[in-house]
Amino acid sequence: MNRLTEKAYAKLNLTLDVLGKREDGYHELKMVMQSVSLCDYVTLNMTAEPGIRLSTEWGFLPTDGRNIAVIAANVFAQAADVNLSGLEIHLEKHIPVCAGTAGGSSDGAAVLRGLNRLCGTGFSLEELAKMGEQVGSDVPYCVLGGTKLAEGRGEVLTPLPALPDCFIVMCKPAFAVSTGELFHKVDAVKIRCRPNTAGVIQALERQDLGGVARQMYNVFADALPANRAAVVADIQNAMIQRGALGACLSGTGPTVFGIFEDEGLAKAAAAELKENYRETHLVRPV
Numbered sequence: 690m691n692r693l694t695e696k697a698y699a700k701l702n703l704t705l706d707v708l709g710k711r712e713d714g715y716h717e718l719k720m721v722m723q724s725v726s727l728c729d730y731v732t733l734n735m736t737a738e739p740g741i742r743l744s745t746e747w748g749f750l751p752t753d754g755r756n757i758a759v760i761a762a763n764v765f766a767q768a769a770d771v772n773l774s775g776l777e778i779h780l781e782k783h784i785p786v787c788a789g790t791a792g793g794s795s796d797g798a799a800v801l802r803g804l805n806r807l808c809g810t811g812f813s814l815e816e817l818a819k820m821g822e823q824v825g826s827d828v829p830y831c832v833l834g835g836t837k838l839a840e841g842r843g844e845v846l847t848p849l850p851a852l853p854d855c856f857i858v859m860c861k862p863a864f865a866v867s868t869g870e871l872f873h874k875v876d877a878v879k880i881r882c883r884p885n886t887a888g889v890i891q892a893l894e895r896q897d898l899g900g901v902a903r904q905m906y907n908v909f910a911d912a913l914p915a916n917r918a919a920v921v922a923d924i925q926n927a928m929i930q931r932g933a934l935g936a937c938l939s940g941t942g943p944t945v946f947g948i949f950e951d952e953g954l955a956k957a958a959a960a961e962l963k964e965n966y967r968e969t970h971l972v973r974p975v
């Protein structure tokens with residue numbers, strides 16, 4: 690086999706708390722992560738022509754060594770001590786970029802999983818997750834997916850009971866946020882409100898979808914500039930008014946998502962939000 694396609698799923702934060710700044714410049718985080726069915730397709734093709742080449746239809750993405758998929762391929766080659774010689778990576782993108790939903794990290798994770806299969810190197814997912822730490826903070830989670838508690842920089846992962854099946858509307862307003870800038874901002878503001886992470890975990894243990902949805906919270910909601918925060922709040926309110934059990938910001942944003950028990954209500958909410966926000970998707974937990 691010299692060619693395969695891996696799915697790279699988007700992630701959402703059911704909770705996100707920033708506990709403090711670390712000496713290495715990163716932040717100590719505590720978050721409940723969930724992967725969802727919206728995905729990129731990452732195709733890897735081993736060729737005779739030396740070098741790593743990346744292609745994607747989304748012309749604004751870097752295709753050189755700055756792309757996280759290329760970084761992941763280089764990290765894998767070094768860690769596994771294999772000569773990749775010629776590798777073509779094609780990204781069929783569906784996950785919005787700079788959206789707080791781990792599109793880039795998930796592509797990087799898919800490259801690690803895919804190369805492991807292509808090269809027959811037999812690493813476990815846990816070993817690949819460890820490799821992913823060198824690629825980016827969210828990459829270890831993206832290697833594993835599912836419902837997980839992520840701590841430390843994001844790399845200390847504990848499995849949680851799966852989110853009960855439901856319908857999730859994801860909606861990304863048409864602005865991008867800078868992750869680095871928002872982390873700076875969160876250092877400067879006094880965090881007034883924090884998620885009840887333990888409460889969300891207990892609700893997962895009870896398989897209480899409403900209990901999870903009602904307690905979702907992300908501290909970055911308070912660090913957004915006022916005009917952006919207003920757009921996020923409008924989307925959250927629209928979701929709740931249309932029957933969501935809860936709605937929350939994902940990652941450093943700006944994607945907002947709402948959890949619905951009822952498929953019809955979720956479809957109607959997605960259709961209505963799509964009129965104003967092109968990047969709206971109806972997804973399921975995976």
Ligand code: C5P
Binds near residue numbers: 716868872
């Ligand atoms: O690890 P990654 O390259 O994805 O992180 C991007 C940026 O997000 C970092 O440069 C840092 O500013 C911020 N970050 C952080 N603490 C974390 C994860 C990310 O401060 N735990």
